[in-house]
Amino acid sequence: MNLAEGVQIVSFGLLSVMMIGAALGVVLFSSIVYSAFLLGGVFISIAGLYLLLNADFVSAAQILIYVGAVNVLILFAIMLVNKREDFTPIRNRWIRQGSTGLVCVGLFALLGTMVVRTPWALSSLPHSLESTIVQLGEHFFSDFLLPFELVSVLLLMAMVGAIILARREYIPEEIVSELAQTKALTLQERPRELLTVGTESTKLPVDTNT
Template identity: 60%
Template sequence: MSLGEGVQLGVFGILSLLAIGFAVGVVFAPNIVYSGFLLAGVFLSMAGLYLLLNADFVAAAQVLIYVGAVNVLILFAIMLVNRRYVFKPLQLGWLRNGATAAVCLGLFALLATAITQTPWPEQPIAAISSVEVIGGHFFSDYLLPFEVASVLLLMALVGAIVLARRDFIIGALPEDLSEGEQSLLERYRPLIAADVEDDTEAEAAELASSGS
């Protein structure tokens, strides 16, 4: 096994372990906000695996779309819901700093070894751009699935707008609402009232702790 193959195998193992670890953290994290951040780690690990497969465009799309759009949207949805989260400071700060330093030093040593020991070619190797190949497949072999995906995304966008514009007026009088709105409000009134009561108790406990 050459040095390049060994480095590639080592990076593959590290990225695979990171993806599995982040995925387990998403499932078992005690706070859903932490799960959202760990999900970004899963997406970044997958992007690194795509880079090992020489799929640079797919890796860039993974970061831009899943991390920069989908994951951020998930975090916004989590933080905008009517619920309070108490973030506790992480313990063992020295362990966190030591792990960060070890990872940085390991990456530096790995990159330095790869740069100094890799037999770089004197002439550049001509290669077909992956963007060109993917674009050709999109508009030839996979044109119909590509258009169907765009329609599905449009439907999801319209559905998100409809859900975001839906309002529940807790104190509204029954005569101010239509029959369908009255039945819907009566169905969800206990849940809304319980949520408001939980928020009130949390605010009272926070004020009591700050006053003491």
């Protein structure tokens, strides 16, 4: 084992521990804000694993899309809602927790068995030093040109549909009539006291509307 392989093994171990710890924090923390921040740590760890596999484009897309867009959107939604709600006790809660634990253990055992029994043999072919971005670009504009263009048209249709749903070209007549009938609310002034010429004083309210 040379130095490069040792660095890769150590980096893989650190990223794996970081990803598993952050994932457990997302599930176990009671604060949703902390869970959202730890979810960003999970995404960054996955991007580091992609980088160790020489998938630089997938790693950059992981950081830009999931960390820079999805995780930030989740944090904005949490901060804007800002709703604090305590957990209410649920009857027979241990049944739900037990079933959830069994499902998680079953999935972990299934994935672990798959990882152990899969022959992870290294390829004896000479490794190409060409960037994956160049290879993806060649495949996108040669072999997969039609699906790539169809996805672009689909995204354009979704954007046009969102714009049409968000547009408000007119205001219904019912809303206009309701706005015309409503009056501005004003605070009523305190009646003033008027003094007459003489020894006795009378208190007359003044009409503030005139």
